[in-house]
Amino acid sequence: xxxxxxxxxxxxxxxxxxxxxxxxxxxxxxxxxxxxxxxxxxxxxxxxxxxxxxxxxxxxxxxxxxxxxxxxxxxxxxxxxxxxxxxxxxxxxxxxxxxxxxxxxxxxxxxxxxxxxxxxxxxxxxxxxxxxxxxxxxxxxxxxxxxxxxxxxxxxxxxxxxxxxxxxxxxxxxxxxxxxxxxxxxxxxxxxxxxxxxxxxxxxxxxxxxxxxxxxxxxxxxxxxxxxxxxxxxxxxxxxxxxxxxxxxxxxxxxxxxxxxxxxxxxxxxxxxxxxxxxxxxxxxxxxxxxxxxxxxxxxxxxxxxx
Amino acid sequence: xxxxxxxxxxxxxxxxxxxxxxxxxxxxxxxxxxxxxxxxxxxxxxxxxxxxxxxxxxxxxxxxxxxxxxxxxxxxxxxxxxxxxxxxxxxxxxxxxxxxxxxxxxxxxxxxxxxxxxxxxxxxxxxxxxxxxxxxxxxxxxxxxxxxxxxxxxxxxxxxxxxxxxxxxxxxxxxxxxxxxxxxxxxxxxxxxxxxxxxxxxxxxxxxxxxxxxxxxxxxxxxxxxxxxxxxxxxxxxxxxxxxxxxxxxxxxxxxxxxxxxxxxxxxxxxxxxxxxxxxxxxxxxxxxxxxxxxxxxxxxxxxxxx
Numbered sequence: 363x364x365x366x367x368x369x370x371x372x373x374x375x376x377x378x379x380x381x382x383x384x385x386x387x388x389x390x391x392x393x394x395x396x397x398x399x400x401x402x403x404x405x406x407x408x409x410x411x412x413x414x415x416x417x418x419x420x421x422x423x424x425x426x427x428x429x430x431x432x433x434x435x436x437x438x439x440x441x442x443x444x445x446x447x448x449x450x451x452x453x454x455x456x457x458x459x460x461x462x463x464x465x466x467x468x469x470x471x472x473x474x475x476x477x478x479x480x481x482x483x484x485x486x487x488x489x490x491x492x493x494x495x496x497x498x499x500x501x502x503x504x505x506x507x508x509x510x511x512x513x514x515x516x517x518x519x520x521x522x523x524x525x526x527x528x529x530x531x532x533x534x535x536x537x538x539x540x541x542x543x544x545x546x547x548x549x550x551x552x553x554x555x556x557x558x559x560x561x562x563x564x565x566x567x568x569x570x571x572x573x574x575x576x577x578x579x580x581x582x583x584x585x586x587x588x589x590x591x592x593x594x595x596x597x598x599x600x601x602x603x604x605x606x607x608x609x610x611x612x613x614x615x616x617x618x619x620x621x622x623x624x625x626x627x628x629x630x631x632x633x634x635x636x637x638x639x640x641x642x643x644x645x646x647x648x649x650x651x652x653x654x655x656x657x658x659x660x661x662x663x664x665x666x667x668x669x
Numbered sequence: 670x671x672x673x674x675x676x677x678x679x680x681x682x683x684x685x686x687x688x689x690x691x692x693x694x695x696x697x698x699x700x701x702x703x704x705x706x707x708x709x710x711x712x713x714x715x716x717x718x719x720x721x722x723x724x725x726x727x728x729x730x731x732x733x734x735x736x737x738x739x740x741x742x743x744x745x746x747x748x749x750x751x752x753x754x755x756x757x758x759x760x761x762x763x764x765x766x767x768x769x770x771x772x773x774x775x776x777x778x779x780x781x782x783x784x785x786x787x788x789x790x791x792x793x794x795x796x797x798x799x800x801x802x803x804x805x806x807x808x809x810x811x812x813x814x815x816x817x818x819x820x821x822x823x824x825x826x827x828x829x830x831x832x833x834x835x836x837x838x839x840x841x842x843x844x845x846x847x848x849x850x851x852x853x854x855x856x857x858x859x860x861x862x863x864x865x866x867x868x869x870x871x872x873x874x875x876x877x878x879x880x881x882x883x884x885x886x887x888x889x890x891x892x893x894x895x896x897x898x899x900x901x902x903x904x905x906x907x908x909x910x911x912x913x914x915x916x917x918x919x920x921x922x923x924x925x926x927x928x929x930x931x932x933x934x935x936x937x938x939x940x941x942x943x944x945x946x947x948x949x950x951x952x953x954x955x956x957x958x959x960x961x962x963x964x965x966x967x968x969x970x971x972x973x974x975x976x
Contacts, residue, residue: 386772469684
């Protein structure tokens, strides 16, 4: 199975309002809830592609119960979440129906004690034994050491399990130094990590800092990959109107799926680009449109960069 | 005991953000939760004044469990809520720390089935047997008939229990026609009910529609009461900076408290004005400042209107 780690899982709540007006009172016309956090999104896409996925991370309180109830209904995803005493956070996305724009409110997450963090590491070590790859995804909840991902990267490497890291800020900086097989930063994360707003330079710098391979997601410019086997560009398809929520997580799922199926880098990148685009055009945030994926997969161009 | 009815109870969530910017993503710096809905607020104030209060209404799902857990920690308030299959709604108040302003997002509430509404009426009839007064508060969840409050007013009157109604729109219109002992509309509710934006005329019209007594809360202009015993004005104290959330519910608690303690109208109105003001100045939404209440209670002027 493929293991995805989401230390700061979330119950993702979406509110639709006719028009969002700051400092006014609004009746919410529609409420939807789904289990969230980047690693859970990755696992859902992997399962839809036919892989067995297992999710771990922290879960607690009433929102944690709601998350697990909903996760149990997702085919192909196994729940190996570790209980904590604090409540799982909520994220609230407020969709303004007059413009289609979204305002996002993210709770910080439960405070994790040193004993809970130790219990997680033990569970993680056990799960690595049956994992063919692991993805470490998203932000850290309060209380988890800032070097948490570095620790988890080292444990995966010691167990010879390929490890992908997708996070930001100081946890990314420390995690990269622990030499993960792959990191997937976006333009903002690259700039924060390296101080460079020139993506290609920032990608090279990220690799020098320790990542074996770097796949940068550059929004409308598509993916840029710097790997031990070479360097590739995969432009995003034209005219993608829709909701970019979860597009990065779908790219991660595409890269892992391709790796596990023994595909070469160009085909892995093609999966990532096609899944990402098929997620943007899907009506529900974080879902992907299977028809669009199949169609794009055959058409995505991945170009080798020679320098 | 005093019975308060909140058909659309809520888990009230408050988010603090440094600055609310529509269409941006925000990290919430502080999350607080409390059991909410107007009747629950009324019960909490009554309990703080030394009365025994019992709350009923609908409760369900994970948010319902969270609400009941927190309600159990409130001294002097008994939980007689009736279970429904749908989840209790959340309300989210987003406080912009740069301005102090609040943006409110209210979920609609669970869909209540005819069988659930029938079960509630049976429970309510049982509770009336030991109630010395009843307050019917707030909006109706989906599925509850628009004439629900009229039905509950008639049941209270048949049981000879004094009944106060505090709602809005069509449920208020129908409820008033069922001849409650007291209604407590604000200026907006009065205008919606009567079509008149002249409060004194609207108060008279409301009484003609069936309410035995009307106490209108007119914001900074204070309270205006039209009763079988006479007509009074009770101006609000000057300079009230703070959060008006729950001020109307505290006024309801003051009126009921005074009624049960055998006070005359001027003293009931003084309690309502002082509690209302003490709620505005309290730091936490819906709480009242006991010191301010005691001080204002001795100073509030209630003037008889002779015409």
